[in-house]
Amino acid sequence: MSVEMELCGVRVRYGPLEALHGVDLPVPAGTATVLLGRNGSGRTTVLRALAGAVRPSAGRVLWRGADVTRLPAHLRARRGLCFVPDRRAVYTTLTVAENLRLAGDAGAALDAYPELRPLLSRRAGTLSGGERRMLAVSRALARPPRVVLVDEPALGMSPAVAARTYTLLGAL
Structure with a gap:
């Protein structure tokens, strides 16, 4: 089994609180x-931590064996990492179409989530929670x-x- 990414003894602190306590986690390719x-x-x-959105206070993040612990999130994205956070995952002041254009191929996203098609001209900030989530997950597609x-x-x-989303993610 080859490992795509891995956390090795990672500790993450948010101020005085330690959220991760020496986590080891291999992510198989x-x-x-x-x-x-x-x-x-x-x-x-x-x-x-895997995405580079927080920096570990200890430990290492490896990607295909290379240490990327100090590599910022935007450079990990350029290498092919797509992180869809749980909150603030879309640009609320941009339209749905503009959000999709930033992500890449809007056709694949609209095929996966045809519910977004009539919303293309709407600002993402006016979407329901489920619609925003579809838009956010569509970046991965x-x-x-x-x-x-x-x-x-x-x-x-x-x-x-949700069932369709899990099927789409499983097929990636």
Whole structure:
């Protein structure tokens, strides 16, 4: 089994609070890996550490064996990492069409979520929670990423759209 990304003894602090306490987590290449746990167990912080959205206070983040611990999030994105955070995942002042254009191929996103088609001219900030989530997740479908990290993939979605989302993510 080859490892795509890996946390090695990672600790993350938010001020005086330590959210991750020496986490070791290999993420196998070519697989869907799911993190399960209670609220407050560190799932979001693990994803943020992998994406470069938070810097570990200790430990290392490896990507295909290379240490990327100090590599900023935007450079990880250029290397093919797509991070869809649980909140503030769309540009609320831009339209749906503009958000999709920034992501890449809007056609793939609209094929996956045809519900977005009639909303193309609307500002993303006026969308419902489920519509915003569809728009956010569609970024992972707009260009072929090497690694996709999605925090709370079905947040606010109807059960049918959530099921479709899990199928789409599983097919990446």
